[in-house]
Amino acid sequence: MKLKKKIPVIDQGNSLGFWGGKFGGNFVPETLKKPIEDLEVLFNKLKKDKKFISERDKYFQNWVGAPTRFIKLESLTNYIGGAQIWSKVVSDANGGAHKIYNATVHCLLAKRSGKKIICGDTGAGYAGKMLSMAAKKFGLKCKIFMGAKDIARQQPNVKAMKKNGAEVIPVYSGSQTLVDAVSECMRFWVANCDTTAMCVGSTVGPAVFVRICGWSTSQISRELKGQLIDEFGSIPKKLKLYNCVGGGSSSFGFWNEFMDYDKKQVEFIGVEAGGPAKSKKHAAPLTYGSKIGILHGAAQYVNQNSDGQIEETESISAGLDYPGISPLHCFLKDTKRARYTAASDEEALSAYKLVTKFEDLRPSLEPSHAFFVALKEAKKLSNDTVVVINSCGDAYKDRGILEERLGKKYVKSN
Amino acid sequence: MLNPISVAFKKARTENRPALLTYTVAGDSSKKQSLDILKSISKSADILEVGVPHNTPVADGSQIQTSAYRAIKKGIKIIDIFKIVRDFKKFDKSKPIILMGYYNMIFQYGENNFLNKCKTSGVNGLIVVDLPWPENKDFAKKCKKKSIYFIQLLSPTTTSKRLRKIIQNSHPMNYFISMLSTTGGKLKVSPREILKNYNRIKKINPKKEVVIGFGITDKTIGKLKSADGLVVGSAICKEITRSLNSRQNPVINVGKLVRKLKNKIK
Numbered sequence: 001m002k003l004k005k006k007i008p009v010i011d012q013g014n015s016l017g018f019w020g021g022k023f024g025g026n027f028v029p030e031t032l033k034k035p036i037e038d039l040e041v042l043f044n045k046l047k048k049d050k051k052f053i054s055e056r057d058k059y060f061q062n063w064v065g066a067p068t069r070f071i072k073l074e075s076l077t078n079y080i081g082g083a084q085i086w087s088k089v090v091s092d093a094n095g096g097a098h099k100i101y102n103a104t105v106h107c108l109l110a111k112r113s114g115k116k117i118i119c120g121d122t123g124a125g126y127a128g129k130m131l132s133m134a135a136k137k138f139g140l141k142c143k144i145f146m147g148a149k150d151i152a153r154q155q156p157n158v159k160a161m162k163k164n165g166a167e168v169i170p171v172y173s174g175s176q177t178l179v180d181a182v183s184e185c186m187r188f189w190v191a192n193c194d195t196t197a198m199c200v201g202s203t204v205g206p207a208v209f210v211r212i213c214g215w216s217t218s219q220i221s222r223e224l225k226g227q228l229i230d231e232f233g234s235i236p237k238k239l240k241l242y243n244c245v246g247g248g249s250s251s252f253g254f255w256n257e258f259m260d261y262d263k264k265q266v267e268f269i270g271v272e273a274g275g276p277a278k279s280k281k282h283a284a285p286l287t288y289g290s291k292i293g294i295l296h297g298a299a300q301y302v303n304q305n306s307d308g309q310i311e312e313t314e315s316i317s318a319g320l321d322y323p324g325i326s327p328l329h330c331f332l333k334d335t336k337r338a339r340y341t342a343a344s345d346e347e348a349l350s351a352y353k354l355v356t357k358f359e360d361l362r363p364s365l366e367p368s369h370a371f372f373v374a375l376k377e378a379k380k381l382s383n384d385t386v387v388v389i390n391s392c393g394d395a396y397k398d399r400g401i402l403e404e405r406l407g408k409k410y411v412k413s414n
Numbered sequence: 415m416l417n418p419i420s421v422a423f424k425k426a427r428t429e430n431r432p433a434l435l436t437y438t439v440a441g442d443s444s445k446k447q448s449l450d451i452l453k454s455i456s457k458s459a460d461i462l463e464v465g466v467p468h469n470t471p472v473a474d475g476s477q478i479q480t481s482a483y484r485a486i487k488k489g490i491k492i493i494d495i496f497k498i499v500r501d502f503k504k505f506d507k508s509k510p511i512i513l514m515g516y517y518n519m520i521f522q523y524g525e526n527n528f529l530n531k532c533k534t535s536g537v538n539g540l541i542v543v544d545l546p547w548p549e550n551k552d553f554a555k556k557c558k559k560k561s562i563y564f565i566q567l568l569s570p571t572t573t574s575k576r577l578r579k580i581i582q583n584s585h586p587m588n589y590f591i592s593m594l595s596t597t598g599g600k601l602k603v604s605p606r607e608i609l610k611n612y613n614r615i616k617k618i619n620p621k622k623e624v625v626i627g628f629g630i631t632d633k634t635i636g637k638l639k640s641a642d643g644l645v646v647g648s649a650i651c652k653e654i655t656r657s658l659n660s661r662q663n664p665v666i667n668v669g670k671l672v673r674k675l676k677n678k679i680k
């Protein structure tokens with residue numbers, strides 16, 4: 001299995017949509033074949049269309065807000081005493097997380113295809129919140145599927161969705177988390193694909209959704225590349241990019257523009273959710289050696305039992321609480337371009353405490369996983385190493401959990 | 415030897431009626447009960463579809479999901495499902511059985527192992543909901559070598575060009591999904607419209623059997639009589655749930671329901 005240079009990774013799949021010949025694909029009910037093909041044709045055309053790209057860039061610039069900040073975390077760097085620690089503050093983006101990129105592009109595509117309704121899944125509530133914002137902006141009706149457990153633990157985002165006029169549909173099946181929300185959203189699309197567009201909230205699902213999402217979030221690394229050159233004059237000789245990995249959309253977008261660099265120069269580190277330290281359950285299929293299986297239309301490493309039933313996951317972070325992982329990351333893992341590891345609930349919380357103690361930055365529980373591993377490793381690295389963590393979400397949505405686990409003083413009221 | 419599925423269609427045709435296909439989930443609400451249900455309906459039904467329950471079923475509505483979760487909760491494994499089929503075949507050797515499920519379970523079992531097990535247990539056909547054409551080409555070939563029908567699904571969204579290709583490559587039986595819906599949806603298009611689409615498919619190759627499924631109940635089945643076969647699934651799963659909730663015997667109630675369905679298409 002080989003990663004090709006000079007070809008975008010999203011376009012390295014074969015004719016059936018498999019990366020490395022075995023990850024991804026389109027394991028979908030017959031009914032979805034046609035709408036997926038239509039979306040593929042549209043996307044393949046538009047991603048080469050200069051007018052469409054400038055339209056996208058216009059919205060990214062003026063509405064999403066580009067670029068998001070790239071800042072040095074001076075106090076943390078001093079405290080840790082190893083590598084330089086930087087952050088790409090993607091939570092600056094309109095709505096407070098990277099999910100806005102994919103949501104915006106899907107709404108632009110939906111408009112072009114003449115659809116009036118868009119449906120989407122959400123875990124942490126960011127994908128849903130951003131889709132509700134973009135749908136409102138582009139005049140589409142919006143339906144969001146969300147696990148009942150996530151609705152309870154991510155209330156601020158649920159309120160935001162409703163305020164934007166989206167219908168939030170609770171999903172009570174299975175573990176009542178993201179995996180069930182995606183299933184229910186796909187079912188809704190099966191029954192309504194003639195009138196409704198679907199947005200999958202991460203780089204998961206049938207191949208075209210993986211590609212659209214990765215194409216959209218790549219804005220992050222496009223910005224970062226320019227910012228690194230502005231700051232250092234060139235891409236640093238030792239650069240390490242840390243990102244949490246749920247479905248894998250923020251991490252893929254954070255890395256994409258650096259794909260062709262030697263990994264000795266630009267290393268990618270993906271941090272999955274290890275779950276509670278005491279629990280056997282986790283959401284880290286790459287770290288803990290899960291087998292390849294099919295979930296939500298794509299072949300990927302996925303937590304499952306020997307019969308092929310998908311296993312329940314557990315994580316403090318609703319956004320990472322997913323048993324599978326993008327085919328793109330399976331491909332990056334098996335080609336050894338990226339390295340994957342996990343942080344536990346407790347470790348993520350400790351990193352959140354440390355970051356908020358030293359910096360004016362409030363990463364949500366998802367990026368707190370990445371901060372944990374980055375800070376641990378930065379300690380052992382020389383100060384000419386540039387460590388960058390994608391702070392891809394804001395902790396406002398997690399205030400309930402943070403208050404419960406860490407006490408009131410860690411929760412700001414805004 | 416002719417596949418018992420084809421024999422069943424022939425028999426129905428001589429009786430001037432569509433074949434009746436039922437769908438029940440293996441292990442719902444227990445291994446024994448699901449076997450007893452199969453036995454109780456085998457006289458009225460022509461072909462038995464046995465659902466392989468999966469916990470991430472992206473094409474199933476709430477009734478079949480409920481049945482599947484119930485079965486999984488009781489601990490049903492693939493190996494048990496093969497045993498149910500084998501035990502059923504001891505009871506009624508000639509009644510065709512089709513397993514219907516999702517690809518991951520076959521993939522984990524191993525395609526070849528799975529087919530070998532199907533063969534030795536007496537499975538006559540397979541429907542794999544999320545393995546569409548052309549992704550299913552290789553697997554369908556393997557099925558053919560074992561004389562197991564791989565049943566292609568067709569939908570109202572399937573383009574004419576695609577229909578022709580699929581039918582050309584298909585085994586003797588195909589399955590037309592009546593409308594844009596998961597299983598168990600309310601019939602939202604008229605039987606006339608469904609039959610129009612059905613006839614469009616039949617015209618491509620009249621020799622291939624085409625059954626219609628999704629949304630069919632005892633209320634609507636009579637209006638679709640001109641098809642080669644009709645599948646009733648969610649309505650049966652719903653009856654199992656209703657029976658359990660009202661502390662009645664699902665085996666008796668499902669038996670009654672299937673007899674009723676049969677009477678409507680005679």
Ligand SMILES: Cc1ncc(COP(=O)(O)O)c(C=O)c1O
Nearest residue numbers: 202246247248249250319366393
């Ligand atoms: C802030 C944040 N980060 C990360 C994720 C994980 O998703 P992905 O790996 O696709 O970025 C989510 C998902 O909801 C999220 O809200």
